[in-house]
Amino acid sequence: MKADGTVTLNKQLYEVPPRFIGQSIELRxxxxxxxxxxxxxxxxxxxxxxxxxxAYVKRHRSPFATVPVEGGENDV
Structure with a gap:
């Protein structure tokens, strides 16, 4: 399982519930x-x-994204 909660089966990408992230799972x-x-x-x-x-899903900006500060430096 990938870290984003997806698995590939027969060249198709599937989403599974997030509780399975980081685990080996059995698919049927x-x-x-x-x-x-x-x-x-x-x-x-x-x-x-x-x-x-x-591709058309509206996404909100992550609260963890750095915000540019005046003067060209990023606030870290």
Whole structure:
């Protein structure tokens, strides 16, 4: 699993719930969808990432981004 909460399966990118970040997970899939399993039980569904939708999402500026200060230096 990638640090952004996504996994790749059959050259497709899927999002899974953030609680799985940093863990090895078991994925199973069928004609209906892709699912996350824990201890043999289905616990979540992976959602196909649609890049065309993702390109138009309004994102808020991160509070951790540096803000330029007058004089050309960044406040760190």
């Amino acid at each position: 899939y069928d004609e209906q969808g892709v699912y996350v399993y824990e201890d043999g039980q289905r616990v979540a569904e992976a959602v196909l990432v649609r890049f065309e939708d993702n």
